[in-house]
Amino acid sequence: MNWFWLLLIIAVVIIDIMTSNILFSWLGLGFLAAWLSSFYLDLSYQILIAFLIGFASILAGNRITKRYIRKNIHNDPILVDKIVGKSFIADHIIELESQHKINGIYWIVRNEGSRILEGETFSVLEIRQNKLIIRKEEH
Known part of the structure; x- marks a missing residue:
């Protein structure tokens, strides 16, 4: 019956390597x-x-x-955290809703302020559903 426990130990190590969960290896101590x-x-x-x-x-x-x-693994901000609150330059006129490329990704942007002309800056206020809510920055 010794082989049975060894097979279970090998199985939990393989599962943990495949899932990177580290949960099953603790079970291996019991095995x-x-x-x-x-x-x-x-x-x-x-x-x-x-x-x-x-x-x-x-x-x-x-x-x-x-x-x-x-304690030891740094939590990098997700994509949403990298966009919300940041300023970007419009590459075309944005009136109410438009498609705009931000950080290499095409987003539908909804303007909740005044008209944004090409070259003007706008900031991302929030993400609502799958749209970026933006507003022209007043200088």
Whole structure:
């Protein structure tokens, strides 16, 4: 029965490599303990050990992993955070609604201010549904 626990350990490592979740590897600690106990104990005790240690490892390991990720991995702003509040130059006249290329992506922009002429600057106020809400910057 030793091979069964080794196969489960290999399976959880492969799943974690494929998903980059690191959750299942903690379960592998329970399988490792069950594998070590398989030399001395019956199958029912091995399963109990795998369940208890695996469950405790998932609870403790998930907390450790979240704390590590929060502390050490920088959270880059998503696309929305890079656009809202920024100023851009109009490459054509924008009256009410128009298509405009911003940061290499074509957006539908809705102007909630006065008419924006080519070369004038506007700022992105918010994103509503899939449209950028803009307003001409007054200097």
